[in-house]
Amino acid sequence: MNMRLNITLLVPLAFVVFATNGAQARSTDREQPIVIEASTAEADNRKQVTVYRGDVVIEQGTLRITGDTVWIHYDDANTITKAVSVGKPAKFRQLPDDKEHYMTAHADRMEYHADQDLIFLLGNARYGEGQDKITAERIVYDSRRGRVKAEAQADAVDKNGDASSDSGRVRITIMPKKK
Secondary structure (H helix, E strand, O other), rough: OOEEOOOOOOOOHHHHOOOOOOOOOOOOOOHHHEEEEEEEEEEEOOOOEEEEEEEEOOOOEOOEEEEEEEEEOOOOOOEEEEEEEEEEEEEEEEEEOOOOEEEEEEEEEEEEEEEOOOEEEEEEEEEOOOEEEEEEEEEEEEEOOOOOEOOOOOEEEEOOOOOOOOOOOOOOOOOOOOO
C-alpha cells in the first residue's frame, strides 16, 4: 500500500544539479509541488530527519527520484542539510532547460550534502545525458565548482579471483554530435 504525501519541508532539490556539462535543472521545476509516495513515512523532529521506506518516489516537475529508502535531514529552519537515497539502484532523472534528453543517474546510494553542494553516487554509479554516460564505482559532482570526479573500484577482481581487465574501471562514452 502506497502512502501519498505532499510535504513542503522536503527537497528544495539542489539534489537535482547532476549535469556535468553546465546544463541546469529545469528552471520551472522548483515552482512545481513536491509529491512523495512511499509505503511508510516517519518524521523524527528531535533528530531532524524524515525517513521514507518502500518504493519511494519523489517528483517535482520533470524531476523524479526513486529508491527503497530515502532520508531527508534538515536543520532548525527546516532547510535541507543532507538527502540520502538507497536502492538497487536508487535512481534520478530530470529534463534540463533547453535540452531534449533527460539527465539520469543511478547508484546503490545517492547522497546530497547541501553545505558543500556535493552529490555522491556510490556503488555501481552511472550518470548520463542522452547517450553520453559515465559509469564508475563512485562519482562525485561538485555543483559549486562544476566538477565531476569518477573513481574506479580500488581492488577489482573477476569471478576467478584474478585482477579484472575491465571491471571496476571508469568508463566514459561520448556520442558524436549530429550535423
